[in-house]
Amino acid sequence: MMPESIGHVTGRAWVRIETAFELAMPPGRRRVPMLVVFHGQGMTAASFRRICRGIESPRYAVLFVQGLYPFEIRGKGGPHVGWSWYLYTARNEDFLRDAGRVMRHVERLIERIAREHRRIDATRCALFGYSQGGYLAGYIGVRQASRWRGLAVAAARVKDEVLSRELRRGDARELPVLLLHGRADESVPFSFSERSRDALRAAGVAVEHVAHPGGHRLTRALVRRVRRFAERVLASRPTTGPARMRAARPR
Helix, strand or coil: CCCCCCCCCCCCCCCCCCCCEEEECCCCCCCEEEEEEECCCCECHHHHHHHCCCCCECCEEEEEECCCEEEEEEECCEEEEEEECCCCCCCHHHHHHHHHHHHHHHHHHHHHHHHHCCCEEEEEEEEEEECHHHHHHHHHHHHCHHHCCCEEEECCCCCHHHCHHHHCCHHHHHCCEEEEEECCCCCCCHHHHHHHHHHHHHCCCCEEEEEECCCCCCCHHHHHHHHHHHHHHHHCCCCCCHHHHCCCCCC
């Protein structure tokens, strides 16, 4: 006789994951804009803040956001947990799903920061991302172009193939963009950055493209370049009227 089946049940259960952030506030009492920063895969908000030493400025606050997905790292110091922004599958639908989750998380976090720190002007924010965080920043920056005063992407590319509709909109042409990429980058080829530059310029976006001889890394000089960019775009007046001042919610 065949044994009686005990059945097979599958299902899903929600697990709440706590992720961190770090906020660097400049001294003083005046209201300040904010630079929102996304780290690379496997990093944390704290570790990327150390890498970005020199990015902080008396002219703006810096919000170092941490990824939403735990990522196991095994190295010389033993295993530890880093964080990832999305699961890389090379499928655009998977990237867009995770990018949407991060977009909503970041907007809620900015709203919370602005409530708890009244000096933060949440209508004046710029975005900077490195490596995996750069891919994400590139998507969110163009997707919500009217929400951001500027976009900086290092060692990554802007996924123009999923942003064709957004690049046709007028507000994307008002978004200053800084691209930084190493000619010796073996993780994300330099040609990817050139493709982003060309696609954005073809759409009428003002792009500053910085090529350096290094690889997949951030140097002190590059961090200073991002700082100067952030100081400039966060000090500027909006060019499309009151609509650019509003904090656009994710759609």
